[in-house]
Amino acid sequence: MKLPTEVEGRQQLADEIHARPFEPLSTPGAALAVATLREGPADDARCIAHLARLGGDATEPGNAMQHQVRCGALRVRWERHTEFHTFTVFADLDSLAMDRAFDTGWLDALPHDWLATLPGRMISATQLAVLPCPGNPPHARVVAPLFCSELLVGNRVADGAATVVSDLRSVGGVTRFLVFDHAMNRRRAGRTVQRLIEVDTYRMMALLSLPLATRRMGQLAVEETQLASLMARFHDATDGDEVLLHELVTLAARVEYAMAEHSARFAATRAYSGIVDRRLIELRETVVPGLQPLSEFMERRFRPALDSCAATAGRQTQLSERIARAAQLLQTRSEVERERQNQALLGSLDRRQGMQLRLQETVEGLSVIAMTYYGVGLGNYLLKPLAKAMGWHETAVTLVAVPAIALLVLLNMRRLRRHLQSPDT
Structure with missing residues (x-):
């Protein structure tokens, strides 16, 4: 069947809906996902070359956003995102005892330094263990020793087909999730694991702007005080308009530079937080007695951090608008003063013209x-x-x-x- 000439990139757009498919995972099974910051397009080739150490194809996959190789019984997948890469290792295990759920012996098939030499700087590492559990999940007191923490969060997910337990702490750089499989098939288990990985990864990406927001809050306080001082001097007319305008332009330049430098980071935080919210909804949680729900914990701890970032971005925008209004007021007063001077000049010219006429x-x-x-x-x-x-x-x-x-x-x-x-x- 002959069809018209395609729009450039049409096939890539058509394949977008199939990008980043879920990796099926058997029970018992394990997964480890490491996200590293992407410094630029050159990092993509480095990632493919790093995968080639496992015996895969070293050819760069063009515009593809993922690449997968096998290393013995392990499946290793690389995914390219806008600001980071993810390397995820999946393993279908024959058996896995609960007290050894987070042992990493199954990673011995990888070269000993392969994880340590991943390209880029690590932003998150997530380890998951999927255990069979036909009945009710163990009580939190039984699971707590695995995490060395009494503060556990978790709930039923996938319409009750599994139970997730975690402390959401980074221990040795790794956040751990324990998944009890009650009635999941391989594809559903893979989707659940992938969503938990994305919750943890995007949570960390969203929080990248928190140190920036904390530092910027102090700077904004100083800039707002300076603007208030300028407006007080403007009101009292203690300084000339040229002096005030010079200081106001300097302040405006500093604020606009900060907005240009940080606005992309704050926008990315909003986008990542939206993805976290969607992934939590997709988990379809139900409450487990004795455990704080994952979404409730995120809402109580994660949301205030995002609100601080949003407040900083909003405060920055408001300061820029206030400076613009102050500049308009100063310009209006300057124009009124200039108009008064012009009228005095015209009056002087009229008098001179009368004298010239009489002369x-x-x-x-x-x-x-x-x-x-x-x-x-x-x-x-x-x-x-x-x-x-x-x-x-x-x-x-x-x-x-x-x-x-x-x-x-x-x-x-x-x-x-x-x-x-x-x-x-």
């Missing part, structure tokens, strides 16, 4: 007199011979010429002024 009129009057004087002087040279021929006295000719010439000069000056004042000129 111009004075100059025009003097010009009329001067031009009349020179006009009369020139006219006398022409009119005196005529006056002698006609028998007129020379003084009479001058008396008649003065007003006539002055009138002509004045009329010509007014015509010239009207011409200069015309909008078409």
Whole structure:
């Protein structure tokens, strides 16, 4: 069947729904998952090469997000995520006693330094043991010695098909879960184990921003105090606008730099916490008497840490908005002051223009007199011979010429002024 040309990457989009499938796991069984931070795309090739030490294919799987090899009876799977890698080792065991549930002898098939030399820095390590338990799970007092802790959490999961018990503590860098299988098949056991691994891994990824939030809270307190001081000086008008604007711009730059540097981390925390919530819902928990439910423990301990991160991100955004409003107020006052100065300047220009107009009129009057004087002087040279021929006295000719010439000069000056004042000129 011939089909049209595909959109670039269509097959990858179609396969996205099948990405990261659950690994079936028999009961009894064990799993160990280690998550390491992903520094960049170059780490992917290092991970594939590390898998090749177990006898797998060293070829990089292109855009694939996972790769799996076998090492004896063990199944080792690598998965690539946006910010981290996960290496998960699965083992189907013939038998597993409860008092030895967290023994790691089954990992002896791996090279002795393979786990220690995993690429990247470890963010979480999760060990799970799946034990058959046809009836009710053992009491918490019986399970507690395995964890060396009296503080256990757990509940029924998978609609009652299994019971999960853990202390959610990192002992030797590893968080341990004990799963009692009441009525799970291999695929359901694999899904349950994978969800518990993701709860622990994404919990740690979400908490990466907590130290940042703690440190940023102290910085925000200082920046908010500085902004309050600036606004008090703005209100009291104790400093010039240029000084306030310089300090405000410096503060705004510092806050915006912090937001640009940390916003991605806080956004990732929100995303990871959402995944943790969804995985807890997918476990479909029911309460076991004597145990605090896993979701309740996470809500009581995990949620406040996330709230602190969210509060820091929100407080940071609010501070940025307050600085923007302060800048607008300062700009408004500067514009009002500038408008006042412009009005004073225009008033000064009006006064100067009036003075120039009066000076111009004075100059025009003097010009009329001067031009009349020179006009009369020139006219006398022409009119005196005529006056002698006609028998007129020379003084009479001058008396008649003065007003006539002055009138002509004045009329010509007014015509010239009207011409200069015309909008078409």
